[in-house]
Amino acid sequence: MRILLVEDTRDVGEAIAVRLRGLGHAVDWEVDGAAGDALLEVQAYDLVILDVNLPGLDGFAILRRLRARRGPVPVLVLTARSEVDDRVGALDLGADDYLVKPFDFRELEARVRALLRRNSGHADNALLLGNLRLDREARSGSVAGDPLELTRREWTLIEILAARPGRIFAKGELLERVFAFEEESSENAVEQIVARLRRKLAAAGAQAEIRTLRGLGYQVVCPEP
Numbered sequence: 001m002r003i004l005l006v007e008d009t010r011d012v013g014e015a016i017a018v019r020l021r022g023l024g025h026a027v028d029w030e031v032d033g034a035a036g037d038a039l040l041e042v043q044a045y046d047l048v049i050l051d052v053n054l055p056g057l058d059g060f061a062i063l064r065r066l067r068a069r070r071g072p073v074p075v076l077v078l079t080a081r082s083e084v085d086d087r088v089g090a091l092d093l094g095a096d097d098y099l100v101k102p103f104d105f106r107e108l109e110a111r112v113r114a115l116l117r118r119n120s121g122h123a124d125n126a127l128l129l130g131n132l133r134l135d136r137e138a139r140s141g142s143v144a145g146d147p148l149e150l151t152r153r154e155w156t157l158i159e160i161l162a163a164r165p166g167r168i169f170a171k172g173e174l175l176e177r178v179f180a181f182e183e184e185s186s187e188n189a190v191e192q193i194v195a196r197l198r199r200k201l202a203a204a205g206a207q208a209e210i211r212t213l214r215g216l217g218y219q220v221v222c223p224e225p
Contacts, residue, residue: 001156001177003026008055016105075095075096077097078101131207132208143204157178162208169218198210
């Protein structure tokens with residue numbers, strides 16, 4: 001999934017970005033609040049992780065502007081302020097969750113999973129399509145109980161498709177959600193990932209398949225037996 005991180009403490013921001021990228025997410029990291037707000041005006045994200053104390057524009061102002069634009073993206077607020085009023089203020093402005101610094105990265109990952117899961121309409125971490133099972137917590141897949149070996153980007157793409165079976169995703173949308181701004185990429189890269197996924201799913205005997213709708217994009221479906 002594509003995540004915007006706005007955090008000006010460089011060691012914290014770098015640690016979060018590295019952790020989330022290692023899980024397969026595309027992460028755009030900004031250290032300035034105004035720059036983060038500008039990105040939110042032009043780029044769609046699956047999740048925003050937002051520090052409160054930022055140069056340029058503070059986190060509360062970014063959150064207020066985002067919700068004023070009716071931006072539906074879930075927001076996780078990071079704050080060093082432990083006062084109840086600050087936490088309540090963030091939630092009242094439209095934050096979906098918050099973490100008080102310092103925090104355990106395992107808790108950060110769990111909250112990220114929960115917000116992404118909630119945003120896609122799923123109650124737990126498992127995505128099931130016929131005999132294909134994707135475990136979002138373990139970042140692993142299986143077909144009829146047998147492990148399905150996937151690269152980081154293959155996992156990210158099949159997770160996006162499987163979270164909304166039947167929905168058509170344009171190549172450009174998948175490109176934006178799989179790759180961050182600083183990564184060299186093209187729609188051809190999406191085609192290559194889809195081709196590899198199809199081969200792996202077919203070889204494993206998966207009932208789910210990725211279909212191409214010419215001129216529109218891709219969708220994952222699970223034909224009736």
